[in-house]
Every structure is written in structure tokens, then in C-alpha cells.
Amino acid sequence: MSAAEVSVRRRRGSFGRLFASEVHLVFGRRRNQVGLLVLFGLVTMLGVALKVSAMRHPGDRGGDLFSLVAGNGVFLGFAGLTIEIALFLPLAVSVLAGDAVAGEANLGTLRYLLVAPVGRGRLLVVKACALGVGALTGAVLVALAGVLVGVLLFGAGPLITLSGSQIGLGDGLLRLLLAALYVAVGLAALGMIGLFISTLTEQPIAATVATAMVSTLLWILDAVPQLDWLHPWLLVDRWSAFIDLLRDPVFTDRMVTGLWVDIAYGAVFLFAAWLRFRVKDITS
Amino acid sequence: MSTGRNAVGRRWVWMVAAGALAVAGFTGLSVRSAVAEPVLPPLTPAELLAKVAQAQPAGFSATFEQRSDLGLPSVSGIGGSEGDDLQTALSMLTGNHTIRVWLAGPDHARVALVDGSTETAAIRNGDQLWLWSSEKQQARHATIKAGEKPATTPMSPTEAVQRLLAAVEPSTDVTTSGTGMVAGRPVYQLVLTPKDHASLVGQVRISVDATEFVPLAARVVADDGSDALSVAATSVDFTRPADSIFAFTPPPGAEVTQLKPPAGASEHPAKDGTKPTVVGSGWTTVAVTKFDVSKADQTASALLKSLPEVSGSWGHGRLLSTTLVNAVITDDGRVAVGSVTPERLYAALATR
Numbered sequence: 001m002s003a004a005e006v007s008v009r010r011r012r013g014s015f016g017r018l019f020a021s022e023v024h025l026v027f028g029r030r031r032n033q034v035g036l037l038v039l040f041g042l043v044t045m046l047g048v049a050l051k052v053s054a055m056r057h058p059g060d061r062g063g064d065l066f067s068l069v070a071g072n073g074v075f076l077g078f079a080g081l082t083i084e085i086a087l088f089l090p091l092a093v094s095v096l097a098g099d100a101v102a103g104e105a106n107l108g109t110l111r112y113l114l115v116a117p118v119g120r121g122r123l124l125v126v127k128a129c130a131l132g133v134g135a136l137t138g139a140v141l142v143a144l145a146g147v148l149v150g151v152l153l154f155g156a157g158p159l160i161t162l163s164g165s166q167i168g169l170g171d172g173l174l175r176l177l178l179a180a181l182y183v184a185v186g187l188a189a190l191g192m193i194g195l196f197i198s199t200l201t202e203q204p205i206a207a208t209v210a211t212a213m214v215s216t217l218l219w220i221l222d223a224v225p226q227l228d229w230l231h232p233w234l235l236v237d238r239w240s241a242f243i244d245l246l247r248d249p250v251f252t253d254r255m256v257t258g259l260w261v262d263i264a265y266g267a268v269f270l271f272a273a274w275l276r277f278r279v280k281d282i283t284s
Numbered sequence: 285m286s287t288g289r290n291a292v293g294r295r296w297v298w299m300v301a302a303g304a305l306a307v308a309g310f311t312g313l314s315v316r317s318a319v320a321e322p323v324l325p326p327l328t329p330a331e332l333l334a335k336v337a338q339a340q341p342a343g344f345s346a347t348f349e350q351r352s353d354l355g356l357p358s359v360s361g362i363g364g365s366e367g368d369d370l371q372t373a374l375s376m377l378t379g380n381h382t383i384r385v386w387l388a389g390p391d392h393a394r395v396a397l398v399d400g401s402t403e404t405a406a407i408r409n410g411d412q413l414w415l416w417s418s419e420k421q422q423a424r425h426a427t428i429k430a431g432e433k434p435a436t437t438p439m440s441p442t443e444a445v446q447r448l449l450a451a452v453e454p455s456t457d458v459t460t461s462g463t464g465m466v467a468g469r470p471v472y473q474l475v476l477t478p479k480d481h482a483s484l485v486g487q488v489r490i491s492v493d494a495t496e497f498v499p500l501a502a503r504v505v506a507d508d509g510s511d512a513l514s515v516a517a518t519s520v521d522f523t524r525p526a527d528s529i530f531a532f533t534p535p536p537g538a539e540v541t542q543l544k545p546p547a548g549a550s551e552h553p554a555k556d557g558t559k560p561t562v563v564g565s566g567w568t569t570v571a572v573t574k575f576d577v578s579k580a581d582q583t584a585s586a587l588l589k590s591l592p593e594v595s596g597s598w599g600h601g602r603l604l605s606t607t608l609v610n611a612v613i614t615d616d617g618r619v620a621v622g623s624v625t626p627e628r629l630y631a632a633l634a635t636r
Contacts, residue, residue: 065401160536165532228379228380243401253382253518268302269302
């Protein structure tokens, strides 16, 4: 074994350890655990509200996503993603992003991290990966909560697609998983914006608020019809396109473009965060 | 913290740098679609049209983007409840829409409007015609007799262009103008220009696929040079779609209704016995019809009151002006509509 190989292995090992410790840290924070509980609770609330309304007005069935839940609990997963994608999931990612760099700087732990023989670039990549894991956890948890609560309240069975055809339960669950993954990629891209903002300040709350504001601002811009020329360039514009998974055959065009937009935003802001973090003065 | 004024200033530099990078990245992305004009053997309009007429694609599946910029206000909330047929028709005139199309031979077609989290579709499978609305969970069914074509069947683009050209030949300059790319495929550009300059339509540009000779895009350019209406394929695949695409079975729980034969479709114009008078021909046709303002509902009359007032020797009324269509609603209960300047409408109203 040559010296180079040993060093590569060691580097990989150190990356893994750092990543594991970062993920452990993210999931260990009490506020993050409470945040996950809130995401779960919202889906439960939505499920109960729909159940109550379905019991009051039986047979009153529209065709929107929320009415479809009454016929099949699995739709609650999609409905949950739909209501949480605008505010709560971005907020959760903003909290994680605020903690990522600004939080450590604020606590004074960032300089200890940098004392360890780890390059700043690699530390940032570890932080970015942990944000990705956080985004994935949030999206999958919402989908999972939807299935659990939905099936408990409404039962399961074949799903009716938006195109009017029926697909099996397994196929439906697979599509829900894909929807959660798609949402997670978008959230991770927002996480990269947050990571960049996090390198600009030493106040985690400022970074969190700024990131949440960016996402909210993007949603507002996306809702103004006069700005429709701008919409394709907005990060959040195609986030709701996961609903296209409920068409038969699945409509991928919007999601593919959406993924490219996510990746472009993610790459640009991760790079910007690296440019900034590389030369950042760690003053506290 | 020892961050002075300098550090704050530097932060903004980083923000600006990130913004510039983002713009550069997106420009890079959009350059992908801007490809130079492909070199194709030149074709005269007649040759191109003949090829379009002969085109017999085995089938294709495509996605179209439709954009409208007619200068109309957003019509959501006008014209009945959400999911209404009229509402669907009106909403097609504003904003952007995505349409999926599958075609296999003359009697297998499926067209689906896939906006937001709803789907409105028309599916033709041999002699079976289904209209589906996911919003209302409603399926409407009709049986088509052999050789008969109902008005509701989605027209193939080939047919649409043929019909259009037959109608406009006497009043229109038809030319081919260069080539282009639509949905990653080289296309010929067919340009129709109205001969009468009073028309609000500046040009109609149709992009025809250079190998399959199927129209892939159409643009209506208003006389001020803006795109008023456009439909363009964003992706297209010339392999015959699977038969299962055209099979439709109403899902359990959906409301299924049988449609009456197409004869019932003409009930709307005949309802109050008014037949429009037609003045002029071709691109500058003006239709004059009766319209009782007092019967209009509250929303419509409020909308009417917000329109600018116009008057002349023909009387007094209000002008609804869009990039492609003008309409005058007179106080004595007449409406003149046409894709012409308001002056032509006044002239048509004056002729009675």
C-alpha cells in the first residue's frame, strides 16, 4: 500500500467521521427534533380536519387533492407535501442552515472545528451534505406521516390518478416516495442558499430569518401573474410539480426542468458559500 | 466582534458576486436552447404545404406550451364556477398552459390540459370518445359513428393547418421564411401575413417539422410585434404511443354522463334567435350581433362599466380592446367584434 493510498483512505475516513458527527449533531438538537414533530403534527392535523369534514358531508366529493384523501389515505402524503412545501419545510431547512455555520460561529465552536486537520472546503461540504440529509428527512417524514395517518383514518387501496386511471397501492407508494425525493432536492437547494447566508453572519437567527424570507419572497414572486416571465427562473416555481407523478403516464417534463433549476441554484450558492467561507475571518 | 465597516462592505461584495454567478449560470442554461438556424433544403410554401398535407405520421406524443398575451385581465372568477366549460375556455385565453398530446392514426387521440394539480382531457379510442375532468371527477362519454367526426374531437395539427390555409389563401401572403428549432428538432417556418393592414394580426408563424412535416409550433404576432398567442412543442417523440394510452375507464366514484349526439352542440348560438351580421371578409371580418346589456349579470356589467366610452355617428358605447381583438358594445344593444382597428368596427356599426 503506497503512502498516497493511505492518505486517500485516511481522508475518506475523516470525511465520514466528520459527516457522521455533523448528522448526529443536527438530529441531536432538541429544536430540530421538535421541528420534525411539528412537521408530523401538521399532517396529522390536516388528516383529522379532512376526516371530520368527510364525516359531516359524506358523499360530497370534489376532485382536488384534499377531496381525494377521503377516498384513499395515501393521498394524504401528497396533500401533506403540498401544504408544507410553501412554508414549514423551507422554514425547517432555514433553521438547519442558520445553525450550520453561523450557529457554530456564534457558539464559538467553529474555530475548534477548524483547528482539527480538516480543510475549510471539506468542512463546508460536510455541512452541505448534512443539510441535504436534513431536507431529505423532512420531506420523507411528511410523506410517511401522510401515509400513516391517512391509512389509519381513511384506509388504503388503489389510487385514482389525475388522468382518471387507477394504479396499484405499491405503485402509488413508490410515486409518493419519488415525490418526497423530488421535494427534498428542492429543499436542499434552498439549504445551499441558507448555507451561503450562514457564512455571511455570526447570528444563526439572522441567517434563518433571511433564508426563510428568501423562500417566502420567491413564493410571492411566483404568485404574481404580471411577473410570469420571471417564474421559470425562480427556485420554487416547479417545486409543486411533484403532483405530475399522479398523472398517467407520469409527466416528467416539469420535474426534470425543476431538478435542473434546483441543481443550478444549489451549485451556484454552494460555490458562493465556499468563496466566502474560504476567506472568512473566524473572530469568535 | 471586531467586524468593522470594511467587513460589512465585504459581505455585500460577496452577495453581489453570488448574484452575478447565479445570472451567469442561468444564462449558460438558457444558451442550451438557443441553437443556430439549421441548414435545410429550401422549400416553397406550396411544396411545404403539400408535404404537410401528405404527412402521415404513425403517431406521436408531444408536450405543448400555450401562451396568451391578449392584454385581457385575468378571468378567474368570471363566467361561472371553477371547472366550468366556459371557465376552461376563458382561462385558455390568459396565461400559460401545458398540453400533452398523443396521436396514433386518425382515430386514436388523447389531448390533456395538465395545469396545476388538475387534468382535463379528451380521449378518442376508435368510436369511443371520453371527456374527463379530474377537478369535477366527471367523465362524459359519447359514441362516434364510423366516418363521422364530432366537433369535440381534438383536431390533428395537420388538419388544423390545412383548414386554416384553405380559408385564408385569398386574403393572405403565404411565404416560407428560414428555418428554426422547436423542441430540439429542425423546422421550416411558414409565415402568413394578412394583406389588409387594418387587421390586428401582424403575422401568423407556423413551424413545421423538417422530417415528419407535422406542425410543431404556431405563433400569432399582433401588429405591434408582440406575441399574442403561441403554441409550441417543448418535447416531441414520433414513435406510435402504446394502445393503453387511449384506453379510458372511468374510475370508481366518478360521475359518468352520456353525451347527446353532436346536434346538441349548436344550442348556444341559437338560444335567443340572434344571428350575427357579417361585415367584410378574410382577416378583417367584423361580426355584429345583438346583446342585451340589461341581461348581463352583475360581474359582467361592472366589468362593462370599467371599459372606456366611445361614441360616433353610429351611436354610443364602450370599447373592449385587446392585442388581437376589439369589440364595441353599444348602448342600443349591439356588439361588433373583429380583429380590426376600432375605426373599422365603427364603420361596420354605421352600415347597420
